[in-house]
Amino acid sequence: MAYLGRESNGFYLLHISLCEQILFVRLYIPHSRTSLPASMFSRNDFSIWSILRKCIGMELSKITMPVIFNEPLSFLQRLTEYMEHTYLIHQANASSDSIERMKCVAAFAVSAVASQWERTGKPFNPLLGETYELVREDLGFRLISEQVSHHPPVSAFHAEGLKKDFVFHGSIYPKLKFWGKSVEAEPKGIITLELPKYNEAYTWTNPTCCVHNLIVGQLWIEQYGNVEVLNHKTGERCCLNFKPCGLFGKELHKVEGYILDKSKKKVCSLYGKWTECMYIVDYAALEAHKKSCGNFPCDLVVCPVVQGSREEAEEISLPEADTVEVIPGSYLLWRIAPRPVNSTEMYSFTSFAMQLNELDKDMDGLIPKTDCRLRPDIRAMENGDIDLASEEKKRLEEKQRAACKTHSKSDDELKTKWFQQGQNPHNGSQDWLFSTGYWNRNYPLLPDIY
Secondary structure, eight states: OEEEEEOTTSOEEEEEEETTEEEEEEEOOOOOOOSOSSOOOOOTTOOSHHHHTTOBTSBGGGSOOOGGGEEEEEHHHHHHGGGGGTHHHHHHHHOSSHHHHHHHHHHHHHHTTGGGTTOOSEEEOOOTTOEEEEEETTTTEEEEEEEEETTTTEEEEEEEETTSOOEEEEEEEEEEEEOSSOEEEEEESOEEEEEGGGTEEEEEOOOEEEEEOSSSSOOEEEEEEEEEEEETTTOOEEEEEEOOOOTTSTTTTEEEEEEEOTTOOEEEEEEEETTTEEEEEEHHHHHHHHHHTTTSOOOSBOOOOOOSOHHHHTTOOOOSSOOBOOOTTOEEEEEOOOOOTTGGGTTTOOHHHHTTTOOOGGGTTTSOTTBGGGOHHHHHHHTTOHHHHHHHHHHHHHHHHHHHHHHHHHTOOOOOSSEEEEEOTTTOOEEEEEOSOGGGOOOTTOOOOO
16 A cells, blocks of 8 residues: 655655555655646747847847847856756766767767757846755756856856766856857856766866848858867867858758877777767777768768858758668767757747746745745746846846945955866866855855846
C-alpha cells in the first residue's frame, strides 16, 4: 500500500507500507509546464533599425532596448540552459578512460549553446544583485547564479551535482556589438567543469553568437569561433571549430574538431552541427574517408544547396530531417531534444526553457526576494501584458541607476552576496567564485532591487 503526500517545499513524500513496515521515499517531481501563459508578441510593427542605426560599432550593454525585442527570461535563466544536457556530465563520470570523458565533456560544451537556435529574442539584462536558482533532482543538479557587476555586466553561476559528483561554474560577460545588419555577442569568460572522482578540471570558452538580418529579412543565428576544451590534469584537449556560414551557406551550423592526447597525437575526430547532433569517429577513419572523396573537398556535413549571394543564404532554414552525413565507423555523442510543437509561438523556447520562469506557490518564502522569477517586468511579459512589462522595465532600470548613483556618492560599494572575485584555481584567470552559504536558506539583508 502506498500514497503520495506533498511537502511544503514542493517535494513529495512517498509512503510505502510493506510487511507492516513503512518506508519513506523523498521524491522530486519536476515542473511540467509545457507552454507560457501567453504567446509571444509580433515584432512586425516595430523597427529595430530606428533604434540601432546610431549604434553601429558600439557596445550595446548600455543601450536601452524596447521590451518588444526581449524574451521573458533573464540572462541568468538563459545561462541555466547550459544544464539541459547534464546527462553528458554523468556519462563522463561513469567512464574510467580520460579520452572517453573528454568526448562527453566536448559534447556537453557544444550542447550548451544548442538552445540558442532560432532564439532571436534578447533576454532581459539582470539587475545588480539579481539571482536565480534551479534544483532538478531528476537531472541531478542544483544551480545558483547572480549578477555580480553592472558595468561591465557580468553574470556568475555555480552548479553542482546533488551527489557531489561534479561542479560546473563560470562568469560570463556578454559583450554585444552592432555591425549594421547584425548583432554579435562575444561571451567573454571562462567556463569550468570539475570531476572530483578523477581530480580533473576542464576549462573552455563559448563561441561567438551572431544574429543576422536585423534590418530586413528573416532573423537567423550562427555560432562561430574556435573552442578549446582542456583537461588540466592529463593535458588532453579537444579543439572544436564552430564554422561561420560561408558564402553560400555550406558551413551553416557546422562544428568539427579533434581530440589530442597528452603527447599531442590526434586520437579521434568530432563532427556535426550545434543545432542537431555530434558524432565521434576514429581519426584514421576520417582521413580514409577524406581520401575516398578524391582531390575535392569532402564535406562531413551535408547542408542544403543554396545558390547566390550571402544575402540570399541568410534565408536558410534547416530541414526537419538530419543534415549530418554519418561517416562509417562513427557513433553518436549527443543529439538535440525535439522542440515542443508550440515552440515558435513561445519565443522558440525549448521544453527546458519553458519551465525556467515557472513560479510555484510552494516557492513563496523559500527562494530569496532577488530571484528573477519575482521580477515584475519579466512576469508581465510572460503573462502577455506588454505595456506593463515596458513600464516595469523602465522603472527597474531607473531604480538601479539611482541606487548605483547613491552608492557612488557615499563610496559605499555595492557588494555581491554569493560570489567573490578571485583567480580561477585551474588557469589563474580572473573569475567569480561561489562563496557558499546560499543553500542554507537564510537570506538576511538582501537588496531591494524590484
